[in-house]
Structure formats: C-alpha cells, structure tokens
Amino acid sequence: MRIVHDNLLDALQAAETKGLLDLFTERRYCKKEIIFFPKHTENYVFIVKEGRVRVYLAFDDKEFTVSILEAGDVFSTHTRAFTEALDDCTLLICSTENFSRMLIDYPTFTHYLINVLGDLLKNCFTIIINLAFMEAKSRLRKYLLSEAEEKGVYCKEGIKVEIGHDLSRIATIIGVSRQTVSSLVNEFCRMGILERLNRKTILIKDREALQNMDKQ
Template sequence: MPTRMRLTDINLLEVLSSPEYARYLKEFREQRFSKKAILFSPNDEKNLVFLVKSGKIRVYLAYEDKEFTLSILEAGDIYSTHTRAFTQAMEDTTILVTDVRNFKKIIAEFPAFGLNMVNVLGDLLKNSITIINGLVFKDTHLRLAEFLVQAAKDRGVTVEQGIKLELGLTTEEIALVLGATRQTVSVLLNDLRKSGILEKLSRRTILIKDLKRLQEISSGF
C-alpha cells in the first residue's frame, strides 16, 4: 500500500476542532460517500481542497479498461480536486471540503497544512514513478515483491517470526494498487506462501518470514 512518513505529527483534524482554528472549520462542509463511490473525477471543474475525516480514498488514473493507483489517502490527509486523477472511496468515507481561497488563508496561519499537502503530493510523485517503472520494466510478480518490501519498510513491525505487516488491504485492493487482476495477485501471494516467504495471518495482515528473499525477487534475482 502506498504509505507516507508524515512531515508533521500534528493532527490536522484536532487542530481544526480547537477553539483557535474553529473559525476555519466553519468554512468546511462535510460530505459522506459510500464504499466504491467516486468523489471527484477529472471532468470536475471546481478547484476544491478536502481533508479526509474518516475512511480511505484511492487516487487513480484511468485509461480505457486500465486503472493505475497513485496513492491511498487516510484520515488527516489533504488533497486537491484540481488534478487529472479520480478519487474513489475504498470504504464508507467522510471528508471536509473547502475552496482553495480558504485553504490558502489556513496555510498562511498554520503551515502544517501546507506540509501535509506537500507530503501527499510527494507520495503521488513517488508512486507515479514506481508505476511507470513497473509497467515498463517489471512483471507483476516483481511489482508485488517490491510493493511488499516497501510496505514492510514503511509500516512493518518486527516480531520473532519475521515482520508483521498490517496492509489494511484485501487481495482485490492490492491488485488495484499494482494494476493487475485479483486472480493474478492471489496466485502470486499463494506462491510466496508456499515458498515459505510469507504467511497470511488474516484477511488484511501478513507475516513476512524471509524479507531478504523477497528483496531478491523484487530486484529480479
């Protein structure tokens, strides 16, 4: 899963709820979306900024029958609708929306909002380059291995048996991130399990038992 090390530990949702910045919260309107609903598309003309209050949102590009996931936004992340990407709720999601003019006022008084936006944009750029590199140079099994290695570095927890990784994604959602079919990813994950490289602990959690071998696979060895 595309993951980020935050540039600031400040909880932006808590900041907006504080008395000092409550006046800005009034400028945001709350919108709710059900799972799989499209929040915004490239055809939307309004230039808005939204803050994820709860849920997860997939940012992706679509061309004909292909989709390429650029990032997954979580609670506290900020994003702008003024892009060529689609945004889709991965689960029931609530966002706080405002216009760019109000957002600029907030940045002027509280730079942490701008830092969060830079963090998200940096994540989009990194994942865009990874997608391009993978589509041009790597097969699906190499992309999957690279994805798991990066996720282990970003959010893996070292345990006695290896690295416990709570991806928070189903096989279908991993396939969306990789630009592959669910069936292909399922087969590849089973192959890694049979090889003793990983173990499935639950629907959204795995145990990487041999990170070194996974790194070798991601490098094409």
C-alpha cells in the same frame, strides 16, 4: 506557534484554529462511490474525516492507484485523478481559494500537504519505473527470441546466440540504455533463463520461460 498534531484534521480541530473548520462543508459518500472525476468543475480541497479514499489515474481499461488517503489526509479536485470511496466516507470540503488563504495564515499546514504529495510522488515514480522497465524487458525478450530463431545455434544446454562485442549493440537496436540491458541480462541470468558464456555469447537456457514472460 508550532503545530505538532499528527494530521491536518487534528490541527484544524485544535483550539487555536477551531474557527477554520467553519470554512469546510461535511459530505458523506458510500463505499465504491466515485467522489470526484478528473478536473471537477469546482476547485475544492478536501480532508478525509472518516474512511479511506483511493486516488487513481484511469485510461481505457487501465487504472493506476497513486494514493490511498486516510483520515486526516488532504487532496484536491483540480487533478487528473479520480477519487473513489473505499469505505463509507466523510469528507470536509472547502474551496481551494479559502484553503490557499489558510496556508498563508498557517504555513505549517503545508507539512501535511507534503506528506500526501510525497506519497503520491513515490507511487508515481514506482509506476513510471515499472512501465519503463517492463517495456525494456519485453523488447529485450523479443530481440533474444528473434536472434535465437534466426541465428541461434542449438546445443544440449540450450540455444547459443552471438551478441557482438558487448551489450551496447543490443542496447542500440532495442532503444534502451546499455545499463538497462546489462541489468536485465543479469536478472534473466539470476532467473536461470540465460547464461553469459563469454562477452560475445549468450546461452538461452530456457526458451519457453523467455517466450512466456509477458504472460506472467
């Protein structure tokens, strides 16, 4: 039978699967409470019954939110993520082993897992892209500033910097792809910081903005 309910909680509460809820234990958590730390000793799968749960990765002083779970969403304790109650929360918790058996009997439940995992993946992609891109941006910014300092020619409009034949040389020097350098230079041009005078020359129109970019 096809399950057409909106989320796993609804699906479990449906008459034909009601017995499955007996495999879960209900637990409450207060707002701001850390629910599970990474790689919690017990291997659980949990469903959010009430409230919102933040799933995040943390290292040193940095935190990256990878998902905000809402009622009906499912997650597990066998990950490197922290889970934190954003509101007063109620969770339905069961062993991963039991949940795994449930999936064999009700394969359509995997649909709800894909929803959560898809969201998680989307946010992880965003984080990776931002990290990689910010890193490249910072390297290009520093390279242009040092070139301006060493070989830049000051003129009324700003500082002219010779970049060689094309952007490939910069790409090799700062260790990112030519396409990335090209899209970053275009972005800086759109921001009014740079101008491509010709293939070989870049004009730094706003040195201060280039200097302060990382502080934003």
